Amino acid sequence: MSRHDAVTPLLADIRACRLCAVHLPEGPRPVVQASASSRLLIVGQAPGRKVHASGIPFDDVSGNRLRTWLAIDRDTFYDAQRIALVPMGFCFPGSSRNGDLPPRPECAPTWHPRLLPLLTRVKLTLAIGQYAQAGILGTRCGPTLTDTVQDWRAHLAQGVLPLPHPSPRNQAWLKRNPWFELELLPVLREQVAQLLRA
Template sequence: MKELMREIEACNICWQGLPLGPNPVLQVSPKSKIIIVGQAPGIRVHQSGIPWNDPSGDNLRNWLNVSSEEFYNPDIFGIIPMGFCYPGTGKSGDLPPRKECARTWHKKLFKQIESPELVLLVGKYAIQYYLKTKENLTETVKNFAQEDSIYFPLPHPSPRNNIWQKKNPWFKTRVIPNLQEKIREFI
């Protein structure tokens, strides 16, 4: 795992397309029990080098009902975004994660993890990549949250998605308690 992480830290596959240059932000250990596959670091995370170190991360930790100490323990939580570096800003927020990261590194990383118990797919890019579903995000989250699967799809916890949460109150009453119960099984 150490050698693989050194390779990732030195990665420059897509450096020409990154507005702030490469700065892979991830956290993983061979013992990681819960893997969080998110989108890509935002500018604040890129600058700090700490995954989910922003309001979206605050929301995610609240959904999971975990402390920062638990969240940033790589033996508990592995954090493997779809894109490891900040992709830049588009018309309505950050650009999508670069596709090179998942294609190049995800299988290699997952092979190094001894026995992941739960994989949280956060946002549409992770959900589409891993589940290959044709359902929209809302239906996918609603349906999978009740299934006995290693995968657990979630909407992105960005404060921009507060409107989605208000339109889908079942998320807080059914999905979040189910998620928190699963998380406690593995911590």
């Protein structure tokens, strides 16, 4: 079976996954977007409550900010032929008083090793937030998210660009780190524009 033939049934398997059902307060609803031709891979953390309700990745305020960072519109963002959206946890993990819970630990080890190798045309991976950075970069992560993102040039040379989560909760981080918008975002937009033109 070719990678083109393999992606579609695998996505169906992911969307039918009930591995963590007993741990999910609102039940399973895996959210993922990908195709064998995707050139940009965006690895997020896990769907929030609004995304769980709609079934559409980044269909929330965080998604709006992310699309602004990338300088692309919704139609482009949701074109699976060009952009894959593969979180560390495919289902909404529930909430605590401090925000959403971490992605379920069973998810990425179960599905990423089967899905990511099929995305052979990916030229750039965006690792959004600390859980995605830990999953994608592993020991190459810095001691903190800020350290990891500040080292973005070294990571970009390896095809990965670490980003903070675009959640409104991170507004204070963005104010403390003006270099992110001044230095990193222009390079991010240029890289994405080049990929999507290719």
